[in-house]
Amino acid sequence: MTIAVVGATGLDGMPLSLRCEGSTIADVGPAVVPDPDDVVIDGSNMTILPPFVNGHTHAAMTLFRSYGDDLALIDWLQTKIWPAEAKLTADDVYWGTRLACIEMIRSGTGHFFDMYWHGTAVARAAEDAGVRATVSAVLLDGLDPSRAAQLRDSALESLDALGEFGDLISPSLGPHAIYTVSRPSLEWLAQMAADRDVAVHIHLSEIEKEVADCVAEHGVRPAALLDEVGMLSPTAVLAHGCWLDGDELALIAERRATVVTNPASNLKLASGTFPYVEAAAAGVPMGLGTDGVSSNNNLDLLEEVKLFSLVQKAAAKDPSVLPAPEALAIAQGLRSQLMAGSALERGNQADFILVRRDLPETCSGDTVADLVYAANGSAVDTTVIGGRLLMRDRRVADQEAVITEVRERAARLTS
Numbered sequence: 545m546t547i548a549v550v551g552a553t554g555l556d557g558m559p560l561s562l563r564c565e566g567s568t569i570a571d572v573g574p575a576v577v578p579d580p581d582d583v584v585i586d587g588s589n590m591t592i593l594p595p596f597v598n599g600h601t602h603a604a605m606t607l608f609r610s611y612g613d614d615l616a617l618i619d620w621l622q623t624k625i626w627p628a629e630a631k632l633t634a635d636d637v638y639w640g641t642r643l644a645c646i647e648m649i650r651s652g653t654g655h656f657f658d659m660y661w662h663g664t665a666v667a668r669a670a671e672d673a674g675v676r677a678t679v680s681a682v683l684l685d686g687l688d689p690s691r692a693a694q695l696r697d698s699a700l701e702s703l704d705a706l707g708e709f710g711d712l713i714s715p716s717l718g719p720h721a722i723y724t725v726s727r728p729s730l731e732w733l734a735q736m737a738a739d740r741d742v743a744v745h746i747h748l749s750e751i752e753k754e755v756a757d758c759v760a761e762h763g764v765r766p767a768a769l770l771d772e773v774g775m776l777s778p779t780a781v782l783a784h785g786c787w788l789d790g791d792e793l794a795l796i797a798e799r800r801a802t803v804v805t806n807p808a809s810n811l812k813l814a815s816g817t818f819p820y821v822e823a824a825a826a827g828v829p830m831g832l833g834t835d836g837v838s839s840n841n842n843l844d845l846l847e848e849v850k851l852f853s854l855v856q857k858a859a860a861k862d863p864s865v866l867p868a869p870e871a872l873a874i875a876q877g878l879r880s881q882l883m884a885g886s887a888l889e890r891g892n893q894a895d896f897i898l899v900r901r902d903l904p905e906t907c908s909g910d911t912v913a914d915l916v917y918a919a920n921g922s923a924v925d926t927t928v929i930g931g932r933l934l935m936r937d938r939r940v941a942d943q944e945a946v947i948t949e950v951r952e953r954a955a956r957l958t959s
């Protein structure tokens with residue numbers, strides 16, 4: 545099936561039509577002529593743009609939505625999430641991720657960076673749903689050197705298994721955090737990421753205690769520790785970064801690692817606020833994520849981007865901070881940092897969304913400002929990834945079946 549979109553407009557408000565061939569964009573411009581066999585989508589009253597990139601999530605946590613709300617991070621992990629996760633099967637993770645993918649397709653996300661148990665089930669779900677995913681199995685040794693060999697085995701096993709998937713899936717390594725993975729294991733993982741040229745996805749400097757503990761244990765702050773073990777590189781994805789100081793931000797910028805901010809999760813768990821103004825001044829590459837839905841509680845990046853902008857304005861006591869175009873670029877930016885071909889250009893992957901411009905909240909304002917401040921994910925009408933139509937007119941295949949599966953599994957896991 546070849547898709548052509550005619551009569552849409554771009555983010556700049558100018559006419560923009562597009563035609564796919566296979567999984568790539570064959571033609572794009574103000575007026576594109578569809579072939580007679582094309583499936584033609586009428587883009588009138590729609591804005592066409594690249595999909596959003598969710599830079600940090602644990603997709604299958606849809607199974608634990610609202611389970612253990614309103615607890616502090618460590619309490620929540622120890623009393624609710626870790627015991628429930630102990631019961632998880634690979635099939636649970638598959639179905640939880642399928643539901644997450646439906647949520648993401650419905651809110652315009654085309655790629656997510658995931659860290660979770662049973663990584664191959666995550667990859668299988670993303671592939672079946674048609675969404676791009678950079679997938680890592682969670683790796684931790686509980687700071688116990690006797691578990692390091694086991695960590696190395698599971699890292700290698702998961703990289704090999706994830707490498708068997710198709711184009712939509714990128715294997716990566718997911719050391720959980722510096723307080724759950726020992727220094728020798730971090731060193732080994734950094735080397736393995738470099739050898740295999742894969743991303744390393746890690747939680748960093750999420751809560752204040754992590755910094756104090758790191759300084760007490762290692763004599764340096766978290767980003768410096770990551771640099772010492774060789775993990776700060778252009779393929780490093782650092783989730784949160786709420787407590788990074790000026791020296792750490794300068795170091796991260798120099799190493800071209802990406803910090804992914806998760807404002808809803810940070811607010812909900814009262815973890816802290818990402819120092820955006822300082823990070824932007826230092827030139828730190830940035831992305832936006834939702835974190836798992838247990839701490840959000842959804843995967844809607846259009847809600848997240850608004851929150852991001854508002855939180856940073858409030859933190860800076862300056863409404864001119866993080867204006868809509870800058871915030872939107874960050875919601876789409878991680879992909880251009882770590883992957884090629886995100887712009888709507890001939891030869892790039894045919895990944896795009898259509899957002900309705902005939903809704904009450906999106907019918908009359910500035911296109912970009914409406915997206916960031918007025919709309920939420922329900923304004924997304926159509927999602928196409930790799931030339932495949934995943935949603936049109938807000939309908940996604942298999943939605944009912946996936947919801948039924950997840951309801952049963954969530955009830956079992958949280959009972």
Ligand SMILES: [Zn+2]
Binds near residue numbers: 602783835836
């Ligand atoms: Zn997380």
